[in-house]
Amino acid sequence: MAQGSLATGASTGLRPGPSSGPQPTNLGDILERVLDKGIVIAGDIRINLLDIELLTIKLRLVIASLDTASQVGINWWQSDPWLRADAANGSGNRVLEEENRQLRSRVEALEARSRDGG
Amino acid sequence: MAAEGGWVWLYGVAGGDLGAFADGVAGVGGAPLRTITAARLTAIVGDVGDREYGEAALRRNLEDLDWLARTARAHHAVLEAVAERGPVVPMRLATLFASDAGVTGTLQERAEDFREALSLISARSEWGVKAYAVKPSDPAGESGHQVAGREDQATGPGAAYLQRRRAQLTASKDARQEALASARAVYAELGRFAVSSRLYPPQAPDLAGQQTPMVLNAAYLVADERAGEFEAAMADLTARHRFVQLTLTGPWPAYSFVGESDGPGPR
Numbered sequence: 353m354a355q356g357s358l359a360t361g362a363s364t365g366l367r368p369g370p371s372s373g374p375q376p377t378n379l380g381d382i383l384e385r386v387l388d389k390g391i392v393i394a395g396d397i398r399i400n401l402l403d404i405e406l407l408t409i410k411l412r413l414v415i416a417s418l419d420t421a422s423q424v425g426i427n428w429w430q431s432d433p434w435l436r437a438d439a440a441n442g443s444g445n446r447v448l449e450e451e452n453r454q455l456r457s458r459v460e461a462l463e464a465r466s467r468d469g470g
Numbered sequence: 471m472a473a474e475g476g477w478v479w480l481y482g483v484a485g486g487d488l489g490a491f492a493d494g495v496a497g498v499g500g501a502p503l504r505t506i507t508a509a510r511l512t513a514i515v516g517d518v519g520d521r522e523y524g525e526a527a528l529r530r531n532l533e534d535l536d537w538l539a540r541t542a543r544a545h546h547a548v549l550e551a552v553a554e555r556g557p558v559v560p561m562r563l564a565t566l567f568a569s570d571a572g573v574t575g576t577l578q579e580r581a582e583d584f585r586e587a588l589s590l591i592s593a594r595s596e597w598g599v600k601a602y603a604v605k606p607s608d609p610a611g612e613s614g615h616q617v618a619g620r621e622d623q624a625t626g627p628g629a630a631y632l633q634r635r636r637a638q639l640t641a642s643k644d645a646r647q648e649a650l651a652s653a654r655a656v657y658a659e660l661g662r663f664a665v666s667s668r669l670y671p672p673q674a675p676d677l678a679g680q681q682t683p684m685v686l687n688a689a690y691l692v693a694d695e696r697a698g699e700f701e702a703a704m705a706d707l708t709a710r711h712r713f714v715q716l717t718l719t720g721p722w723p724a725y726s727f728v729g730e731s732d733g734p735g736p737r
Contacts, residue, residue: 377543381598386546389728395480397564
């Protein structure tokens with residue numbers, strides 16, 4: 353997703369952040385504001401941006417619906433493969449897969465040997 | 471007046487005369503900007519063609535991520551340029567009128583809402599604060615290596631795997647708990663320096679351009695005179711919370727603080 357040249361508009365007014373300096377204006381930050389916030393006026397074209405599919409955006413932008421501070425991150429973590437208890441540890445799964453693969457090839461080798469011998 | 475077969479795109483509403491503004495900023499569709507005044511309010515508008523911005527075209531184009539990105543950035547760039555000169559009430563993307571008369575009518579009908587919003591955001595700015603969980607450098611940690619070394623001995627690969635996995639889960643769970651606790655603490659602490667705050671859902675990593683999970687995505691409305699304190703608090707929190715990485719964006723036009731807190735329909 354390209355950071356268009358218009359992104360520089362934001363950085364000119366940006367005071368350096370304390371942690372990692374000025375951040376280029378992220379498309380997600382803009383989209384969540386211009387699609388979901390701002391005053392809603394009934395213009396002459398009636399398109400409810402929340403009704404429209406916007407599939408790509410919704411899938412990529414809206415990970416969880418959060419209303420209160422106490423919920424911060426809960427849904428997010430549940431769906432996040434990095435830390436989710438059963439899915440994460442993709443490294444664990446990979447170890448098992450590798451073990452499986454090695455075992456299968458040994459079985460094949462043994463079967464081949466027994467065929468040759470018999 | 472909008473050209474025939476065209477529409478008037480409304481960016482935002484400011485109070486009073488803007489004078490020269492947004493020099494060199496092209497609006498949506500590359501159209502020049504102009505203003506419409508009524509009820510002592512100034513609407514910032516641009517003219518766009520029906521072929522790309524008519525109702526049918528809009529429905530199609532809004533589904534096109536590249537078109538949407540370009541249009542959203544253009545809409546934002548205009549509002550940002552106007553906001554440099556004074557408070558502006560941002561409109562939601564794709565607020566379109568058939569003619570200037572429609573804009574004038576809206577300014578008159580909603581004058582009170584606009585003035586209320588303008589007074590809320592006057593001499594205040596929106597700041598965005600995000601927190602990313604800091605990924606443990608090696609989820610397995612030292613114990614992983616120790617376990618690995620014992621693999622060929624009594625325990626065997628299965629038991630070693632289980633031990634390693636348990637260590638990983640514990641490390642992940644601790645990091646998650648710490649990051650979430652930090653996110654809550656940071657959100658509350660920064661609220662002390664703000665007039666108001668809003669929470670956004672965390673963004674997906676590919677959209678945020680970050681590999682690590684976002685655990686906080688908040689917006690704050692901060693009085694300009696307290697911006698220094700706000701930033702100092704950010705620096706302090708950054709030093710105190712090691713399980714999250716904090717980023718600050720802004721100042722933004724006050725998108726998050728002008729509408730009704732709950733828009734029409736569920737999110």
